[in-house]
Amino acid sequence: MANEPIDQQLAMMRHSAAHVLAHAVTALFPGTKLGIGPSIETGFYYDFELPRALVPEDLPLIEAKMAEIVKQNLPFVKETVSRAEVEKIFAGQPYKLEVLADLPEGEDITIYRDGDFVDLCRGPHVSHTARIKAFKLLSIAGAYWRGDEKRPMLQRIYGTAFPTKAELEEYLKKLEELEARDHRKLNKQLDLFATPEELGGGLIIYGPKAGRIRTTVEEFWRREHYDAGYEILYSPHIGRGTLWETSGHLANYKDIMYSPMDIDGQDYYVKPMNCPFHILYYKSQTRSYRDLPLRWCELGTVYRYERSGVLTGLLRVRGFTQDDAHIFCTPEQMESEIAEVIRFSFHIWQTFGFKDYQLYLATRPEKAIGTEEQWQKAADVLRKVMDAQGLKYKIDEGGGAFYGPKIDLKVKDALGREWQMTTIQFDFNLPERFNMVYVGADGQEHRPYMVHRALLGSWERFFGLLIEHYAGAFPVWLHPVQVAVLPISDRHLEYAGNLTRELKAAGYRVNLDDRSETINQKIRQAQLDKIPCMLVIGDKEIESGTVSVRLRTGEQKFGVTPGKLLEGLNAAVRERATNLAL
Incomplete structure (x- = not known):
């Protein structure tokens, strides 16, 4: 079975939307240098060298200009032209001329026009701009020209397009959920790892919770x-260069291996x-x-x-x-x-x-x-x-x-x-x-x-x-803190401490919050930390020898005995359950 391609009609519409994006940007920012603008699995993008840095507030303005172009229902007109004609048309567009130079001699060269905008492109495109039904610009990013760090950094605008507004809205809702679950965003809340600039890109330090x-x-x-x-x-972290020659890594993988280090006159490499x-x-x-x-x-x-x-x-x-x-x-x-x-x-x-x-x-x-x-x-x-x-x-x-x-x-x-x-x-x-x-x-x-x-x-x-x-709400057996013990006041600390020791002796990861904060603040912190089980300890719990249980799911149980609590925790860990059930 072959890989299922992106729907060709959808890809064609998205590629056409990328052209409309470039049309809008060149109209709004005279002097823009054009890079490339393909369709991708999630939509489209276009790379630009612009007179100034874009800011998020620019996206609605560009989007509005795109809407004007779409509304005009301009035809996408394909033309086959000579290399000399292309060089003349794109005389002030160095990136387009570089793309042109890479095209094999003898190959047909095509351009597409919509209104007064022209782009070097193989196509295909939809027939008219009005066929781009529902689109949205999403973000701005930096992108090296042709992915080469030694080349200029261009500004990339990402967008998406769908056949209907309903499909677009559904996708945008999914993006909101994706953003909420982004591990980098959740890390700021949960304090799991760090990526200090002083350490170097792509190198991670894991904190106690991780x-x-x-x-x-x-x-x-x-x-x-x-x-x-x-x-x-x-095995060790480094090996002699001859080892990586024998394995074929130096011949086939060297571009992503770190530079060698000289040890006793021989090259050694950290292992890939x-x-x-x-x-x-x-x-x-x-x-x-x-x-x-x-x-x-x-x-x-x-x-x-x-x-x-x-x-x-x-x-x-x-x-x-x-x-x-x-x-x-x-x-x-x-x-x-x-x-x-x-x-x-x-x-x-x-x-x-x-x-x-x-x-x-x-x-x-x-x-x-x-x-x-x-x-x-x-x-x-x-x-x-x-x-x-x-x-x-x-x-x-x-x-x-x-x-x-x-x-x-x-x-x-x-x-x-x-x-x-x-x-x-x-x-x-x-x-x-x-x-x-x-x-x-x-x-x-x-x-x-x-x-x-x-x-x-x-x-x-x-x-x-x-x-x-899991949006940071790890299963009970994996969560760094499985139980939070929350005494209401200092007079409840002794009972809370004994319960904490009992749970730790049973093998559970427990945090006793003995801070001088209100119980509501303690509960809020435990919820932000997405701790599966919170035990509130007050006078009633001490008198009855029980605990009040609050689960991160919002469920509450009162008068739970330590024995019953352990049964529930044991079952959740044994069954690898996401949440505790009592």
Whole structure:
């Protein structure tokens, strides 16, 4: 099955809206230099070099001008012109001339006009501007010309367009929800992580609350992996350049590796991946077919140089911890091992509350190692495993790793967005490059097969997903503070302290709020922190030996015994429930 493209009619309308945007901007800001303006999955954008910096207040003005142009019902007129004519038309447009220079000689060159505006474009467009029914400008951002940090920074205006106003309104409501769930915004409220400018872009410091969550996730992850037959390895953060030459990373991946450091006259690199280290451990002794499969995993921190323009909170960083694993097996074991990894992936994601996924089979990219025949055989194995399990999947043409095809599992969050997380990669190249062998039953040396596998993908991206999926209201078993104990006044502190110690002894993360604040202020703070369970302690509770429970869902229970409370907490943790039920 092929990837489902954006509806072509919708894409054409959005691309036309981008032209109308450029028409409006050039009319309002004489001297504007035009970049490019494509349609994208969520709408469209256009890049400009402008006489001044735009501010949010400019968007309604530009939008109003666009509405005027749409109302005029101007036809989009296509013209095929010579290279010399284009150079004349865009004499004052250096970015358009650069695009022109990249067009192959002999290829038809087309321009589109709507009214007195003209743009260099292949099209297609709708017939008239009035066919752009419902549109909205959304935001302003900076964008390096052609994504190159060494090129000029342009101003990008994002917008969206839909066939009807109702669809546009529905989308705008969804955007409001997305903004409310943005992990960067929620982080300001919840105090989970920091990205200090002094540290450098794409590098994260996690605070105590995030540390609690990460520890809980890692403890679960390790226990599940041991139960599934994995062993845990630890590897260093750097390795000699010759290691990365053998692996092929320097030839195929160098652009996003950090610069080498000279140690004893040799180049060393911080690791962009963990796989070569696991291979070296495999090669540290003779392996027999009786040893296979070997399932080795590692929570290994790797470093990749991402351009500053694409860094995004926790979702795109330069230092991240992969929940990495490598499986070394015989050819006969390959299918069952991949099938088990898929089952294991579903189990892990369901535990975290994600039950909606989409599988993709990613095929050979343009930059790859290995023969076409090897790639086809490997892809056939992955396809066969998914077909045998009756799994539906799409084809991601050219989306494979440079060393082999892969299965990608994208999970859907509470808002229906797909997130690229789990990856299961078939690798026939690294075993050859590192001359990996095992002794078979025939006493001869054979080449093992290798599977690269990450279930959560990386802690950083997973944590960003987790924050946004639950809007910061983490499930009871994951929340950094599961219970807040809130004494009304100082005379209630002793009872509150005893209860806090009892809950901590039972293994729960508890915060005793003994500040000299009103009970309403304490409750408000606990609600802002999205703590699942709040226990209010006053005279009545001390007299009856009970607690008053307030849940973050708004539910309240009075006269709850500590025993009943523990039953509810135990059930919520055991069942991995989002909220406590009493």
